[in-house]
Amino acid sequence: MLTLQCPYCGVWAEETELHAEGEAHLKRFGPDSDDADFESYLFMRENPKGVHFERWRHASGCGKFFHAARSTTTLEVFGTYSAQTMEPPQDIKDKITAKYPGWSWREFS
Amino acid sequence: MSKAVSALDGVTFDGFAKVEETGLRGMITVRGDLASKEMAAAVKAATGAEMPVQRKITSGDKGAVAWMSPDELLVVVDYDAANATVATLTDALKDSHALVANVSDARAVFRLSGDSRRDVLAKLAPVDFSKYAFGAGDIRRSRIAQVSAAVWGNDDGSFEVICFRSVAQYVFDVLQVSAQPGGEVGFH
Known part of the structure; x- marks a missing residue:
């Protein structure tokens, strides 16, 4: 059972109280964007074995809504953080680096 | 105006803990900046209560105020006082970016009392209901079986559960099953 701490209400919520909302940090492409960008925004998702960022x-x-950083192989949760951010906070990145040196996920590493 | 009735008309069940629908209750959703002094003043004027901190419920002479999320409060007052309280809050928050809505008729309230009340809830919600983790003045939004609900602890030790009116029968039924004699857990 996955237990995540909600960064807004501080509750340690287990999975059934939460709803998975897909990948975190998607860059959105809307009207007037080119077709390739729109396609990648709409369909292309990370499917990593290891470090993953989710909403x-x-x-x-x-x-x-909030973001969570975890490992898909060990289910270790590195931390949760506000969804009002463009990239994971440094302390979470440091925690991941300690466990998975040289990790990368999309443009983050 | 038509006569207001609560969802289950005060139904009760006596099991190893007592479950009762408390009847009509005034409930007002307030959204806005909880840190602002206008909000604190509005809440004080409407209920006499202080602004609650995270996951707490405070009470005053006219009602109670529950922390629902970082930008949402639930003001609980007498049913007949709800519209007047909405007016007070709306007036106090007229210069702020805020929303005040009377949701009294959209909800149902149940009271759980008895020594084993914690076990009744612990069977239904993924929440630590031990006396060290949850007591008077605490509020927790979670789920009861398959529907969303919130639970708070009263000063007299009883718990109150609020849920949407549309699922009131369901919530009463699961509370009733959970409190059935023979289903005692004796954990809490």
């Missing part, structure tokens, strides 16, 4: 929603709780 979750505390659906049965405060209702807020």
Whole structure:
């Protein structure tokens, strides 16, 4: 069972109280963008073995969206953080580097 | 105006803990900047209560105020006082970016009392209901079986559960099953 701490209400919420909302840090391409960008935004997703960044929603709780960094192989959670950010906070990146030196995920490493 | 009735008309169940629908209750959703002094003043004027901190519920002479999320409060007052409280809050927040809505008729409230009330809830929600983690003045939004609900602890030790009116029967049924004699857990 995955347990994540909601950064907004501080609750250690287990999986059934949350809703998975797909990949974190997607860059959106809307009207007037070119077809290749739009296609990659719409369909191309990371499917890593190891470090992954996801968006979750505390659906049965405060209702807020937040981001989580975890490993898909060990289910270790490196941390959760606000969804109002363009990249993962440095302390979470440091934690990942300690466990997975040389990791990379999209443009982050 | 038509006569207001609560969702299950005060139904009760006596199991190893007591489950009762509390009847009509005034509930007002307030959204806005909880850190602002206008909000604190509005809440004080409407209920007499202080601004609650994260996952807490505070009470005053006219009602209670629950922390629902970083930008949302639930103001609980008498049913008949709800519209007047909405007016007070709306007036106090007229210069702020805020929303005040009367949701009294959209909700149902249940009260759980008895020594084993914690076990009744612990069977249904993924929440630590031990006395060290949850007590009077705490509020927790979570799920009861398959639907969203919130639970808070009253000063007299009883718990109150709020859920959407549309699922009131479901929530009462699962609370009833959970509190059935023979289903005692004796954990809490």
